[in-house]
Amino acid sequence: MPNYGSSHMPESSSSSIHTSMIAPGVLGVKIIGRLDSLSTGSIWRETNLELDRTSPKQVIVDASEIEYCDGSGIGYLFELRRRLEKGGGELSIRGLHKEFQQLLDLFKPSEFEEPPEIKPESFGFFEKIGQSTGKICEEARALVEFVGETGTALLKALLNPKQVRWKDALLVAETAGVNALPVITLIGFLMGLIMAFQAAIPMRQFGAVIYVANLVGLSMVRELGPLMTAIVLAGRSGSAFAAELGTMKVNEEIDALVTMGLDPVKFLVVTRLLAAVIMTPLLTLFADLIGVLGGSIVLISLGYSLATYFRQIFSTVTYVDLLGGLFKSIVFGLLVAGIGCLRGLQTEIGASAVGESTTRAVVGGIVLIVAVDGIFSVVYYYLGI
Amino acid sequence: MNPVQDTIIGVEKITAGYKNTVVLQEVSFEIKRGEIFIILGESGSGKSTLLKLMIGLNKPLSGSILIEGQDIVSAEGDERLAILRKFGVMYQRGALFGSMTLLENVRLPLEEFTDLPPGAMDLIARMKLSLVGLKEFGGLLPAELSGGMQKRAAIARAMALDPRILFLDELSAGLDPVTSAELDHLVLSLAHNLGITFVIVTHELSSIYAIADRVIMLDKELKGILAIGSPRDLRDHSENKFVRRFFNRQGISDAPSEKFS
Ligand SMILES: Nc1ncnc2c1ncn2[C@@H]1O[C@H](COP(=O)(O)OP(=O)(O)O)[C@@H](O)[C@H]1O
Numbered sequence: 001m002p003n004y005g006s007s008h009m010p011e012s013s014s015s016s017i018h019t020s021m022i023a024p025g026v027l028g029v030k031i032i033g034r035l036d037s038l039s040t041g042s043i044w045r046e047t048n049l050e051l052d053r054t055s056p057k058q059v060i061v062d063a064s065e066i067e068y069c070d071g072s073g074i075g076y077l078f079e080l081r082r083r084l085e086k087g088g089g090e091l092s093i094r095g096l097h098k099e100f101q102q103l104l105d106l107f108k109p110s111e112f113e114e115p116p117e118i119k120p121e122s123f124g125f126f127e128k129i130g131q132s133t134g135k136i137c138e139e140a141r142a143l144v145e146f147v148g149e150t151g152t153a154l155l156k157a158l159l160n161p162k163q164v165r166w167k168d169a170l171l172v173a174e175t176a177g178v179n180a181l182p183v184i185t186l187i188g189f190l191m192g193l194i195m196a197f198q199a200a201i202p203m204r205q206f207g208a209v210i211y212v213a214n215l216v217g218l219s220m221v222r223e224l225g226p227l228m229t230a231i232v233l234a235g236r237s238g239s240a241f242a243a244e245l246g247t248m249k250v251n252e253e254i255d256a257l258v259t260m261g262l263d264p265v266k267f268l269v270v271t272r273l274l275a276a277v278i279m280t281p282l283l284t285l286f287a288d289l290i291g292v293l294g295g296s297i298v299l300i301s302l303g304y305s306l307a308t309y310f311r312q313i314f315s316t317v318t319y320v321d322l323l324g325g326l327f328k329s330i331v332f333g334l335l336v337a338g339i340g341c342l343r344g345l346q347t348e349i350g351a352s353a354v355g356e357s358t359t360r361a362v363v364g365g366i367v368l369i370v371a372v373d374g375i376f377s378v379v380y381y382y383l384g385i
Numbered sequence: 386m387n388p389v390q391d392t393i394i395g396v397e398k399i400t401a402g403y404k405n406t407v408v409l410q411e412v413s414f415e416i417k418r419g420e421i422f423i424i425l426g427e428s429g430s431g432k433s434t435l436l437k438l439m440i441g442l443n444k445p446l447s448g449s450i451l452i453e454g455q456d457i458v459s460a461e462g463d464e465r466l467a468i469l470r471k472f473g474v475m476y477q478r479g480a481l482f483g484s485m486t487l488l489e490n491v492r493l494p495l496e497e498f499t500d501l502p503p504g505a506m507d508l509i510a511r512m513k514l515s516l517v518g519l520k521e522f523g524g525l526l527p528a529e530l531s532g533g534m535q536k537r538a539a540i541a542r543a544m545a546l547d548p549r550i551l552f553l554d555e556l557s558a559g560l561d562p563v564t565s566a567e568l569d570h571l572v573l574s575l576a577h578n579l580g581i582t583f584v585i586v587t588h589e590l591s592s593i594y595a596i597a598d599r600v601i602m603l604d605k606e607l608k609g610i611l612a613i614g615s616p617r618d619l620r621d622h623s624e625n626k627f628v629r630r631f632f633n634r635q636g637i638s639d640a641p642s643e644k645f646s
């Protein structure tokens with residue numbers, strides 16, 4: 001008789017197993033007590049040992065004294081049957097209470113044949129190389145396609161500015177540009193200050209402190225201003241673009257645009273690119289200025305006047321330096337916004353997909369910035385800028 | 386309104402799938418103008434795949450899908466735009482643009498595709514919202530609405546340019562029975578008053594009996610159509626036992642159809 005609720009004590013000692021060879025090749029197994037998730041483990045192990053030792057042709061389970069049997073117990077009996085039938089043996093279960101028998105009958109051994117359907121994907125060395133190459137090619141193709149599509153859309157937008165959703169672009173310009181001012185201010189100011197301070201100490205020994213102005217002015221305007229702005233943009237806005245478009249993709253909003261006949265690139269990417277192209281040079285200009293101001297603090301504290309400092313800067317930093325830096329920043333802005341949008345649109349299904357896209361957007365953005373900055377350095381060097 | 390019995394959507398020998406699986410094999414059927422057509426099937430049987438094919442989001446491996454005689458599979462450019470203009474889609478989760486209010490959501494297609502004066506766009510958008518019973522909620526953001534209201538708003542947006550066909554994905558999924566019944570009523574009244582053809586994915590048997598003219602049942606093993614016909618026909622006369630059993634599930638009375646007309 002099953003005895004529901006008579007023993008609530010979940011101890012493994014509440015069950016036991018007794019085995020004996022009834023006849024040659026026939027193993028008798030008697031189980032007493034509860035076959036539940038706590039007790040089945042030890043019984044399962046003991047049975048396996050016994051089966052390995054005796055390799056019987058037939059097993060007879062006396063189940064009449066099993067008082068409770070849950071999913072694990074059913075699993076145990078099922079595995080016993082499966083194992084025997086696979087080896088051409090036979091299992092008979094006697095006296096199992098009807099309800100447990102019904103549970104057991106729910107599963108057919110044939111449906112649990114090993115190995116499970118899923119093929120383990122193991123590839124050889126060369127296949128792996130091929131796969132990676134394929135992935136890289138695919139990625140490159142997507143990039144080229146995206147650049148082409150975006151370029152066309154941008155060109156069309158410039159030829160026909162009425163079609164651009166300027167309201168959206170302004171909104172992006174505000175969040176990506178105006179709202180970035182505090183952090184740009186902080187970093188730019190500290191950058192100029194620290195650079196001037198570090199340089200002033202050794203340069204004082206040579207009486208060349210005034211040339212700190214040259215150093216700060218040139219490096220801010222030519223390199224650090226554009227670079228820092230672009231990196232802040234990648235962290236603040238590249239990630240935001242990827243997350244926004246990624247969420248829209250996951251929410252089927254992109255699909256909705258497509259079936260409305262609206263091109264997501266034109267509708268979402270162009271506005272963001274335009275905003276980035278307009279805002280990055282402005283932010284860069286601001287960063288240049290703030291950095292130079294930061295440097296002035298050091299020189300003023302060393303006894304130079306602000307006027308001397310700025311005269312020195314204006315005598316070294318030319319418009320070519322300034323415009324070169326600003327042009328660079330436009331390219332950086334395009335790259336950061338572009339990769340953010342691309343990663344957003346590439347988002348796949350699933351809860352972690354948006355996070356992944358965001359990460360890829362930021363990392364990709366920064367790598368691109370650094371790589372392209374290197375190219376710019378070489379080109380500017382040969383152009384004599 | 387008396388629906389004219391001509392074909393509005395013709396699916397012809399569609400074979401489609403993903404990277405290394407075929408989901409639909411040589412599937413053909415027709416949808417008549419003005420009918421409420423329901424797509425049924427166990428999960429994974431290809432309902433969403435079929436819907437995405439019909440709205441041109443996915444491309445089949447072979448076959449064609451004619452919408453009012455124009456093939457959406459091969460159409461490009463302006464021809465494709467013209468086909469897209471014939472239908473609206475309500476996505477499973479609504480897919481309302483989260484940064485816009487309901488009114489702006491419904492206005493968007495009008496802004497993009499018409500040269501109506503701004504005031505007229507507002508009025509039309511408000512009229513669409515009132516058709517789905519959301520007249521007072523135009524100023525809210527999608528996140529401020531319940532699931533049922535979001536689906537209504539999505540239907541309003543889908544109707545912005547007065548399409549002849551509406552595709553609704555998972556109409557009653559995730560909704561309580563009362564809301565689901567309200568949506569059924571909305572569909573019936575839109576079909577009745579505006580003569581819109583509906584193609585709907587749903588599992589709600591009560592809703593199927595209440596609104597469906599015809600049902601298509603997809604099957605995973607067959608990679609195609611298990612049964613097609615009116616729900617009552619399938620319940621009483623299908624050769625397939627599983628189909629009869631499905632339509633006979635308990636709790637569905639044989640009460641006369643609540644359909645208008
Ligand atoms: N994007 C996809 N990539 C690969 N396989 C997919 C994709 N979408 C659906 N499938 C597969 O196609 C089959 C049909 O899916 P679907 O059309 O979504 O079914 P339903 O909507 O009826 O539940 C499933 O086996 C599913 O795994």
Ligand SMILES: [Mg+2]
Nearest residue numbers: 429432433434
């Ligand atoms: Mg689906």
